[in-house]
């Protein structure tokens with residue numbers, strides 16, 4: 001039997017799909033990409049300096065600015081879009097192995113993806129964490145303190161410096177989270193990278209893990225990526241239209257068998 005090579009051949013029969021999402025899936029929800037032409041860091045280089053852990057710990061003014069930026073983030077008003085919903089549909093049909101995301105906006109869970117399917121390799125801005133005692137607090141509770149006039153709210157338990165539960169530059173990724181992502185890449189039959197430039201490790205290397213372990217690779221991204229040559233299909237089209245169409249194709253063959 002010939003190996004299936006086209007999307008119409010292999011999408012309907014993929015049974016364990018692992019998806020990796022990046023900033024490009026959330027731009028339709030009004031959350032700017034950090035590194036694109038309209039990106040936050042491109043337009044305001046000091047914003048990137050605010051993301052290094054050393055600057056944050058050393059300089060109270062950086063922390064004050066960062067708390068204001070968190071409070072004013074577009075994430076709090078953002079709604080999930082059609083691409084997020086398409087991944088919920090894949091999960092409900094029992095076809096999603098895992099959903100790895102580089103995004104910190106929590107929109108996959110807001111759309112209805114299960115917390116146990118979502119692997120947030122860069123953390124989440126919907127929680128705050130104390131850098132001294134690791135206490136985690138829902139971010140809205142801390143932002144309410146910022147609104148009430150605390151410009152750098154300390155941990156209520158130990159008085160330590162708090163930040164969003166995200167991976168800043170200079171901070172190591174969580175090894176357990178990374179391990180889960182690698183296992184999800186190695187144990188899928190189809191790996192779909194969506195809205196990510198695949199230039200930030202280790203997320204990018206997950207494509208290689210998947211292909212090395214026998215998965216087919218589909219890349220959906222507006223711009224070229226370093227892994228395009230490795231992919232079975234490359235779709236340089238808007239994520240918000242393309243991912244729902246691929247999900248329809250995957251689900252269209254009546255293989256909605258559940259788990």
Ligand SMILES: [Zn+2]
Nearest residue numbers: 130133155158
């Ligand atoms: Zn603490």
